[in-house]
Amino acid sequence: MEKWFNVGKIVNTHGIRGEVRVISKTDFPEQRYKVGNTLYLFMPGATKPIELTVKTHRTHKNFNLLTFEGLENINVVEKFRDGILKVPESQLGNLEKDEYYYHEIIGCLVATTSGAEIGKVTEILSPGANDVWVIKSPGGKEILIPYIEDVVKKVDVKEKVILIEPMEGLLS
Incomplete structure (x- = not known):
C-alpha cells in the first residue's frame, strides 16, 4: 500500500x-x-x-x-x-547530509546533551532564515527550538531522538 x-x-x-x-x-x-x-x-x-x-x-x-x-x-x-x-x-527524493523531511522530525524525543528530557517535536515552523521546532514538554508547555548548528547537536531519525545544547534562556 x-x-x-x-x-x-x-x-x-x-x-x-x-x-x-x-x-x-x-x-x-x-x-x-x-x-x-x-x-x-x-x-x-x-x-x-x-x-x-x-x-x-x-x-x-x-x-x-x-x-x-x-x-x-x-x-x-x-x-x-x-x-x-x-x-x-516514491516521489520523496534523497536529501543532503543534515537535511530531514518534516515527518522524520515530528514525533522525535528532544533531550539536552546532558541528558535532560525536553519533550517531543509536535510541529515545524518555517518563519524565515531557519526552521523552528515546536517541542511539547511532558507538562504540556510548548518550547520553541531553532534548527541551527549552535543548538541542534545530533539528529537520529532512526531512533527518533534529537540532542540539543540549549543557549542561555532558551528553555526558560
Whole structure:
C-alpha cells in the first residue's frame, strides 16, 4: 500500500485563470511545486486522488499560488477548495547530509546533551532564515527550538531522538 505525504492544502482560488491558493505543508516548496511535477489532490469524501501537473508556481504573501495543466479556469478549480495535495513516498527524493523531511522530525524525543528530557517535536515552523521546532514538554508547555548548528547537536531519525545544547534562556 502506497504511503502518502501531505504537501499543502488548497484554501481558495486566486483570480479567474485557475490559480489556487495553497497553504504549504512541505519541507521543500520550491522542489514540490516545480513546474511539471505531479501532485495528487485528495478531496474530503472522495475515494481516489486526482492527479494534477503543476503548470505555474509563484508565492504571494504567505501562500503558494499554483495552476495545473488543463485547468486554467476558476470554475474548474473552485471545487478543489479544502482539498489536500499529497505526494507518494516514491516521489520523496534523497536529501543532503543534515537535511530531514518534516515527518522524520515530528514525533522525535528532544533531550539536552546532558541528558535532560525536553519533550517531543509536535510541529515545524518555517518563519524565515531557519526552521523552528515546536517541542511539547511532558507538562504540556510548548518550547520553541531553532534548527541551527549552535543548538541542534545530533539528529537520529532512526531512533527518533534529537540532542540539543540549549543557549542561555532558551528553555526558560
